[in-house]
Amino acid sequence: MTAEVSRRGFLAGMAGVGALAAAGLAGCAPSKAEGAKEAAPEGAQTGADTADWLGQAPEIADIAETKECDLLIVGAGNGGMAAAAYAADRGIDFMVCEGSTQVGATRHWFAALDTPPFADREPVDRQRLMGEIVRYSSGNCDQRLIKMWMDESADMFAFVDGIMSAAGAVVIADENDMPGGMGGTSFYTPPFEHHYADENGDRKGIEERNVLFEKHINEAGYEVSYGHLLAKLVREEGGRVTGAIFETENGYVQVNAKKGVMLATGGYAANPAMVKALSPVTAQSVTALGYNQNNKGMGIKAAMWAGAAKDLTSATMIFDRGLVAPGTPAGYTPESIEAGDPQFPSNGQFNPGTQPFLKVNMAGERFANESADYDYLPHAAAQQPNGTYISVWDGNFGEDVQRFHTLGCSAGTRMGVQAFKKEDGSYDLDGYFQKQLEDGRLQKADTLEELAEKLGFDAEAKKTFLATCERYNELYDAQEDTDFFKEAYRLSELRTPPFFGATLGGTLLTTIDGIRINADCQALDTQGHVIDGLFAVGDCSGSVFSGNYPDQLHGFACGRTMTEALHVVKVVADM
Ligand SMILES: Cc1cc2nc3c(=O)[nH]c(=O)nc-3n(C[C@H](O)[C@H](O)[C@H](O)COP(=O)(O)OP(=O)(O)OC[C@H]3O[C@@H](n4cnc5c(N)ncnc54)[C@H](O)[C@@H]3O)c2cc1C
Incomplete structure (x- = not known):
């Protein structure tokens, strides 16, 4: 793989941007970037030989436009849009930059602990839940991060529910009882998975959550910046991350963020070089594509170029x-x-x-x-x-x-x-x-x-x-x-x-190993130290999964993604 953000790569990354492609891409060709590359930081930890997929950060000399904000959210999917909607309610000066032309597909089922819809069922057994997550990951997780999700997921639900129910959606508390068991093993299936439908139980009758989040931020005067494909992060020498550079149809745009950059760019399922290097069993056991084709691991790569550490093991x-x-x-x-x-x-x-x-x-x-x-x-x-x-x-x-x-x-x-x-x-x-x-x-x-x-x-x-x-x-x-x-x-x-x-x-469907984070979702460097100004949530972040996804913890992926996203906004709001 080359380090340049090539014209072909840009087009591929902007899957579905027919109008832009038809209009031509003057100003975004690699000639804007100089040939020289910055070396990836020494000691970047990946759990695999990175030679084939990590490449090097492009050196970008020609910035067409510079913008300022307090919080920069990268990726308008399940994590990014939850953060944006929550930040809008707090009046935070934020931007949300998305590579494609629309918000990411809404993932409907999400887990949150001890919420009102589950009031008539037994409370979630937190000790058992923690044990299950730790067992699944063989200890390759940060239990303080998982505890944060447990403690704050009910708040996340309340926020999501406010927006969904205002749009006429009705919450459904999913069934969790599997009396006959599975595989002779005591899988824990906690009462915590939610999804929405109309009053007839049909999802077709309601708007998707990410679409409602977008309307919510639009009403508050914010907009998603589409066609902004993350090219690299901006980090002061050994210091804080101060922004990011995006490839757009008008050339490179630099967004400076005073309080933080939150990566929510999803996993790397659409990057075969990463999949093959990091999870060979995936490349040998998968027959069908179910992933967002924009998710090429760019957030993970950009964070690693800036000195962040990735999980040592992979998870798909x-x-x-x-x-x-x-x-x-x-x-x-x-x-x-x-x-x-x-x-x-x-x-x-x-x-x-x-x-x-x-x-x-x-x-x-x-x-x-x-x-x-x-x-x-x-x-x-x-x-x-x-x-x-x-x-x-x-x-x-x-x-x-x-x-x-x-x-x-x-x-x-x-x-x-x-x-x-x-x-x-x-x-x-x-x-x-x-x-x-x-x-x-x-x-x-x-x-x-x-x-x-x-x-x-x-x-x-x-x-x-x-x-x-x-x-x-x-x-x-x-x-x-x-x-x-x-x-x-x-x-x-x-x-x-x-x-x-x-x-x-x-x-x-996706990959779920990524940049190591602490309980505040702050990215960590290879020594385990916080990289000031850089946050990661959802599938591009790590510290939760290893090997595979705990499928019987239904809705955990999206539930933890949205909870992490809201947590980052709270941290930034307190700065
Ligand atoms: C078909 C399917 C169904 C699923 N169903 C469920 C479910 O019901 N419950 C559940 O818990 N989990 C589910 N999952 C998993 C769940 O979707 C993820 O764990 C969760 O959505 C992660 O959210 P995210 O914000 O990290 O990533 P995403 O929601 O994928 O968002 C990433 C966003 O970043 C954008 N992006 C990518 N690269 C760049 C770049 N370089 N520059 C700018 N933008 C970029 C993408 O276009 C996208 O909009 C499902 C996954 C799939 C694929």
Whole structure:
């Protein structure tokens, strides 16, 4: 990777900026920047060889315009817009700069502790919650930061709820009870996940949170500065961070911030070089893109160029929903690598992928307990042929998923299929799976033999697959999984046609390792010292996750992101 903010990189970073592209980009070409580079600070900690992805800060000599504010928010996504709306209420002199042309997609489910909607449920067990987060991260977290989220998340909810309910949205306190358990392990599923709908329970009837936040700041006289792509931070020699430089269609714009710069630029899922270097298992277990394509890790890189330290371990949010055509291997496609623009073969999330049906590898063998967190199967499959696996179910799908009773967003399957329930109580599965059957990613057959053919098993694998299905039926009949120890209520039969087979890998949603921060979300340098003037929140920040996302802590990612964002505004307001 080169260090220059190239014309191509700028266009890619501004995905969706059709009008700007059409208007031409005079004034933003790399000729504005001199060729010389600043060296990355010695000792930058990344947990991996950074040679391929960190590069060096561009030296920018030609600033077209300079602006001043107290607080500079970089990135208008879930963290950035929450901070902006909160700062507007406090009359703070802030700017929010966003690389694209619109606010980032709203992530609907968010966690907050002991809020009024959960008043009728047991309080969150904070000791157990802390233990769960620490266990998931193997201790690679700052427990004081997590405590701050626990203590301040109810305030965050109150603020969000004020804006959402004023717009007619109704809060829903999500279900958290999974009486049958999962994977033979006591996962804690706290009562703390919220989302919004209209009075009929439909989200289509309400405006998205980030759109409402934007209206909120507009009404207070602020605007998002779109088309501002972070190029680098400005730091006094060894001292505080005083601002940032953005690439815009009018050249480089420097924004000076007297009190602080808050990075909220998301993770690095759209940066294949970073993904491959920092999380090789992701590159080998993912089949589908689910991330914001603007999130190329620029906030992390800019902070590291300015001397900040990154988490030593990586963490990705992978959901087991990357549906692909039979035979498609996991990972970036060879053609896209060849073309210099690595892409995963598929797109989006096939929600039923999470259901704990029988899952087999390409040799037709069962290889894991399917009653698991979202990323366990894709990770386990990375050690299997092709890196993918096949989920198999029969005509009892509708009844089975009710009994499986998964929680969080995977509950969308048992709820969604209800719309296809017929008067006689059976389900119209052709209707429910219409799209995936039509586009050829999902296979359907009258017999398991025929299904095996359609899934592309070779003769040997087909024999093994049929034997595995028979064995699975035996386990169901015995109501005991002596092979992989899945709970009996999550076993299912493969006897009632039609049979379905879905070839799956992971969908990559985001990365969640980033710049190390303290409990005030201040960025830390490689010695653990605060870098004055620099804050990081959400997916570009670190100190919370390691390895993976604790999926059963539903809404934790967005909940902690918005709480951190509000916390930074409080810190800045007190300066
Ligand atoms: C499809 C999907 C669904 C999800 N659903 C949930 C959920 O329901 N609940 C939950 O807890 N978590 C969910 N997550 C995870 C959650 O979205 C993140 O943890 C959280 O949004 C992080 O917010 P953020 O502000 O850090 O990043 P984002 O919300 O991604 O915002 C980053 C912003 O920075 C901008 N940006 C990037 N680079 C630059 C640059 N160089 N210069 C200027 N701007 C830049 C981007 O355009 C974007 O607007 C989901 C993730 C995905 C992908």
